[in-house]
Amino acid sequence: MEQENKVVKKVGLSKQPKLRSIDIELAQKLNTGSNITKSSALIKLRSVVKKEKLTEIQILKIWKGLFFSLYNTDKPVIQEEVSKSISKLTTLFKDYKDSLTFIKCFFVILQKHWDFIDQYRVDKFYSLSRKMLNSSFQLLKKKNPQHEEGSEEDQARVLLNDQIYSGLVKVFKMTVLDTSSNSIINTNGILLHFSDIFLEELFKVTQGHMEPINLTKILLPFVNYLTKSEDDVSCKRIKERVFDRLLTTYSPFDKKDAYYLPKVGTSSSTPDIFPTDYEMFSKLFFKCASSKDTLEQNRKVLYGLKNQFKRAQAALEELEELADNIVLDENGDIVENPNVNSEDLEGEDSDEEFDVDQMDSDDSGEGEFDDEVDADDAEELDDDEEFEEEEEEEEEEEEEEEEELEIVYPPPKINKSKPSATQKNNKQSPAKPTPITKKQLPLPAKPTPITKKQQPSPAKPTPITKKQQPSPAKPTSPKVAKKPTRK
Numbered sequence: 001m002e003q004e005n006k007v008v009k010k011v012g013l014s015k016q017p018k019l020r021s022i023d024i025e026l027a028q029k030l031n032t033g034s035n036i037t038k039s040s041a042l043i044k045l046r047s048v049v050k051k052e053k054l055t056e057i058q059i060l061k062i063w064k065g066l067f068f069s070l071y072n073t074d075k076p077v078i079q080e081e082v083s084k085s086i087s088k089l090t091t092l093f094k095d096y097k098d099s100l101t102f103i104k105c106f107f108v109i110l111q112k113h114w115d116f117i118d119q120y121r122v123d124k125f126y127s128l129s130r131k132m133l134n135s136s137f138q139l140l141k142k143k144n145p146q147h148e149e150g151s152e153e154d155q156a157r158v159l160l161n162d163q164i165y166s167g168l169v170k171v172f173k174m175t176v177l178d179t180s181s182n183s184i185i186n187t188n189g190i191l192l193h194f195s196d197i198f199l200e201e202l203f204k205v206t207q208g209h210m211e212p213i214n215l216t217k218i219l220l221p222f223v224n225y226l227t228k229s230e231d232d233v234s235c236k237r238i239k240e241r242v243f244d245r246l247l248t249t250y251s252p253f254d255k256k257d258a259y260y261l262p263k264v265g266t267s268s269s270t271p272d273i274f275p276t277d278y279e280m281f282s283k284l285f286f287k288c289a290s291s292k293d294t295l296e297q298n299r300k301v302l303y304g305l306k307n308q309f310k311r312a313q314a315a316l317e318e319l320e321e322l323a324d325n326i327v328l329d330e331n332g333d334i335v336e337n338p339n340v341n342s343e344d345l346e347g348e349d350s351d352e353e354f355d356v357d358q359m360d361s362d363d364s365g366e367g368e369f370d371d372e373v374d375a376d377d378a379e380e381l382d383d384d385e386e387f388e389e390e391e392e393e394e395e396e397e398e399e400e401e402e403e404e405l406e407i408v409y410p411p412p413k414i415n416k417s418k419p420s421a422t423q424k425n426n427k428q429s430p431a432k433p434t435p436i437t438k439k440q441l442p443l444p445a446k447p448t449p450i451t452k453k454q455q456p457s458p459a460k461p462t463p464i465t466k467k468q469q470p471s472p473a474k475p476t477s478p479k480v481a482k483k484p485t486r487k
Contacts, residue, residue, distance in 0.1 A: 139164065
């Protein structure tokens with residue numbers, strides 16, 4: 001009887017199924033080769049995201065399954081569908097903090113497994129990165145409904161807006177744009193693509209309708225990376241694809257950056273403009289460039305950006321003045337404002353114009369620029385300036401010596417020939433000699449300074465070869481005087 005009871009107990013224990021957590025179950029189903037199993041797992045994941053609260057470790061496990069699900073997916077059409085369904089999960093969370101954790105885990109898993117992606121699969125992960133970035137900006141739009149100004153709901157919306165922007169900045173700074181020594185980044189491939197698509201996806205979602213302070217806040221991780229990063233390639237890419245585009249493609253100056261590609265199939269008359277506070281960016285770059293924590297190799301880049309945004313602010317003020325003087329008539333045509341005099345406008349025009357072409361970097365590709373640093377930033381004088389000061393002092397001394405000289409009158413010429421009869425009758429008083437002033441006195445020629453380049457280099461002694469050496473003179477025998485012979 002005891003043996004039978006033991007057998008029954010063992011059978012009962014074996015029938016109990018092993019409990020698995022939802023994250024492991026979904027990760028295993030997503031990593032299968034069957035498309036039907038993958039699609040059913042994605043549908044189940046949507047319901048889990050909406051109802052349950054997942055921890056960061058569980059989201060990491062789910063993202064690992066999603067990564068290999070896309071990794072093993074073939075055919076471009078199916079890859080696009082899987083990428084869209086994965087990116088839409090970002091906006092399904094109840095709390096925005098869970099959505100930020102989902103975005104953070106995506107970048108962590110992508111950076112961890114980036115080395116395993118070959119050239120045939122890299123395009124679909126580039127597409128997934130673009131869609132995930134777009135969905136993260138959609139989070140700002142969805143979680144911030146519009147309310148009446150001044151109401152409690154509007155104040156709560158503004159507070160939530162600030163929290164979401166701050167959370168996104170923190171996520172980008174900890175993952176893609178991390179410059180700390182403990183970073184898990186092994187390559188800059190993700191960062192280069194991230195810089196290319198950042199402003200494009202931000203404009204697709206917001207259409208430029210955002211406050212300047214929020215634009216400055218969301219670009220702070222890029223400024224921090226330029227300050228502390230040692231990667232010259234990444235710094236150059238950020239400068240060209242992010243900050244130069246703010247001054248050209250997404251600015252009111254009607255300029256396009258060097259890497260601009262026209263949109264196919266869209267004909268929009270409205271320009272793509274971000275509400276950029278150029279003065280704030282100029283002050284921010286100057287503060288970062290003059291900081292003690294900034295790397296020396298990055299200071300020139302930051303000073304160059306500071307000067308570019310400062311010139312852009314001056315050009316923007318000129319455009320605003322011109323816009324104030326424009327009036328539309330009944331037909332919608334542009335007419336000059338009759339209340340403003342044209343003479344005043346001509347006096348206000350400045351000779352210098354804002355040229356965006358000056359902002360292009362050198363062809364060397366080192367991320368350095370030719371913009372001059374202000375006098376407050378560098379007060380060193382070159383040797384040429386010192387030499388010019390010495391010349392001016394010498395000229396002043398020569399002028400003082402010339403003033404001390406007395407005015408000398410030349411003696412009159414005496415005609416020794418006898419005067420004729422007509423000359424005796426018509427005697428005239430001799431003409432007085434005209435005094436020679438200081439201006440008519442010939443100035444001594446100034447000695448031209450001899451620079452190092454004009455100084456004659458000492459002639460190098462030519463080596464004497466054996467053929468050119470003079471042969472020693474042969475000794476001659478002494479001449480003996482001949483004795484006179486007697487005849």
